[in-house]
Amino acid sequence: FPAGANGELISNLQYMFEHSDEGDNHNAGVFAWCYSRMGDFIPELVSQGCNPRIMLDYSGNLLWGLRQMGRDDVLNNLKRITCEPQYQPYVEWLGTMWSHAVVPSTPIPDLKLHIQAWQHYFAAIFGYDALARVKGFSPPEMHLPNHPDTLFEYIKALKECGYRWLLVQEHSVERPDGSGLWHDDKYIPNRLVARNSRGETISITALIKTQGSDTKLVAQMQPYHEAKSRGRQQIGNVTVPCLVSQIADGENGGVMMNEFPPSFNPAWHEIKGNGGGTSDVVGFNGTEYLELIEAAGVNPEDYPVCQAMNQHKIWQRVDPDKATPEAVAKAIEELNQTDHQFHMDGASWTDDLSWVKGYENVLEPMNQLSALFHEKYDSLVKQDAAVTQRRDYQEALLYTLLVETSCFRYWGQGTWTDYARELYRRGEALVKS
Structure with a gap:
C-alpha cells in the first residue's frame, strides 16, 4: 500500500518494521522469521530421519514485498526447500491469486490475470522447474464463488493455467441434490462440477478442508489427530487411505506464530516412531496423494461429485439442458426475494x-x-x-x-x-x- 516515506508502495511487513511502536508492529521480526522458518524446520526434520510434509501458500504480493525489502535471507531459505532435489518430496507450493483477492468479488476477467501474475512472479523467484510442480490452488480466504458463471470462469481459468486441483471448504459445497457432503466423502477427492448460465459444464478435482480446522486447531496439528481416527476407504473398486486436508490462514492472533512450531515438529517424530513415517498415519501433500491413488488405479471419474452451495436451488428452477443467462438471472432474483437462506456470491458474465x-x-x-x-x-x-x-x-x-x-x-x-x-x-x- 502507498505508505512509504514519499507515498511509494511498500509491504505491510516493511511498514511494521518502520513503525514498530504502533499496535503489534513490534512483532515484525517474528513475522519475517515465520515466512522463513520452513526453510529451517524441513531440513532439520529430514536430517533427523523424519518424513515431514508441508504445503505453502504465499500471495504474489507477499513475495514481492520480501523481494522489495531485500530479504534474500527469507527467500533463499525458501529456495533451499523448493529447488534442492533432496527437499522436493516434502514441500509443495500451492498457487494462489497474485494479490490477496477473494474470488467471488473479483471482476471475472481479472481472475486469470491474478492467477497468471502469481505464476510469473513465482517463476521469477524460484524458476520454471519449480513452477511446473505447482498443481494445486489455494483460494484466498478459502472463498468459493457460487454464481454459476463466476465459478465456471474461475475453474476454466485454473485449468487453462495448468492447475489440476483446488482446496475447498466443506460448507461451501453441496451434493448435486443439495444435501451436505457425506462424512466419508470429505476424506477423499471430490469432483467439483460447475455449470454456467448457458448450461456448459466444467469440473476440477477438489480436496475438502474439513470444518473443524480453524487456525488454532491447525496450529495444534489437529489434522494429524483427526487422521488417526480414520481408516481406509473405497473409490470405485480401489481401497485408499483417507486424506485430512487442512489450512491455516497465517498470523491471526499469534497462534501460528507461537503454537505451531512446538506442535508441528514433534508430530513428525511421533509418526517416525509409529511406523518409520511410511505406514500407519503419514503425511501427504495434495498432488502427491492424488498421483499415488491414481497410480494405484483410481479413476477420477469415480470421485464423488459436488457443486457450489445453493446451486441446486437454481437448477430446480432452470432446466440445465435449456439454460439461458436470462433464465438463470430470473431464478436468482426470485430466490433472493423468497429464500432468506439463499446467497449468491459472484456475477453474471457474457x-x-x-x-x-x-x-x-x-x-x-x-x-x-x-x-x-x-x-x-x-x-x-x-x-x-x-x-x-x-x-x-x-x-x-x-x-x-x-x-x-x-x-x-x-x-x-x-x-x-x-x-x-x-x-x-x-x-x-x-x-x-
Whole structure:
C-alpha cells in the first residue's frame, strides 16, 4: 500500500518494521522469521530421519514485498526447500491469486490475470522447474464463488493455467441434490462440477478442508489427530487411505506464530516412531496423494461429485439442458426475494464488452478501475500480445490487482480506505493517460 516515506508502495511487513511502536508492529521480526522458518524446520526434520510434509501458500504480493525489502535471507531459505532435489518430496507450493483477492468479488476477467501474475512472479523467484510442480490452488480466504458463471470462469481459468486441483471448504459445497457432503466423502477427492448460465459444464478435482480446522486447531496439528481416527476407504473398486486436508490462514492472533512450531515438529517424530513415517498415519501433500491413488488405479471419474452451495436451488428452477443467462438471472432474483437462506456470491458474465458496458455506471471503484483497464487494453492485447510487456500495461495491471486485495474490499472509512482510494486514483490516472 502507498505508505512509504514519499507515498511509494511498500509491504505491510516493511511498514511494521518502520513503525514498530504502533499496535503489534513490534512483532515484525517474528513475522519475517515465520515466512522463513520452513526453510529451517524441513531440513532439520529430514536430517533427523523424519518424513515431514508441508504445503505453502504465499500471495504474489507477499513475495514481492520480501523481494522489495531485500530479504534474500527469507527467500533463499525458501529456495533451499523448493529447488534442492533432496527437499522436493516434502514441500509443495500451492498457487494462489497474485494479490490477496477473494474470488467471488473479483471482476471475472481479472481472475486469470491474478492467477497468471502469481505464476510469473513465482517463476521469477524460484524458476520454471519449480513452477511446473505447482498443481494445486489455494483460494484466498478459502472463498468459493457460487454464481454459476463466476465459478465456471474461475475453474476454466485454473485449468487453462495448468492447475489440476483446488482446496475447498466443506460448507461451501453441496451434493448435486443439495444435501451436505457425506462424512466419508470429505476424506477423499471430490469432483467439483460447475455449470454456467448457458448450461456448459466444467469440473476440477477438489480436496475438502474439513470444518473443524480453524487456525488454532491447525496450529495444534489437529489434522494429524483427526487422521488417526480414520481408516481406509473405497473409490470405485480401489481401497485408499483417507486424506485430512487442512489450512491455516497465517498470523491471526499469534497462534501460528507461537503454537505451531512446538506442535508441528514433534508430530513428525511421533509418526517416525509409529511406523518409520511410511505406514500407519503419514503425511501427504495434495498432488502427491492424488498421483499415488491414481497410480494405484483410481479413476477420477469415480470421485464423488459436488457443486457450489445453493446451486441446486437454481437448477430446480432452470432446466440445465435449456439454460439461458436470462433464465438463470430470473431464478436468482426470485430466490433472493423468497429464500432468506439463499446467497449468491459472484456475477453474471457474457463477454468482456458487455461486462465493461454493464459496469459503466457502477460506483464501486474496484469494478470501475477494472472496467477502465479492460476497455483500454483488451483490444490492444488482442492485436499484439507484446503489449503485456510494456511498462504502462504492467503498471496499470499492478494497480488494478492491488485495489482488488480483500483488505480494501469494504470501502468504509479509515486508513485502509484512504490507501485504497489512493491506489485507485493512481490506477485511474494510468489507464486514462
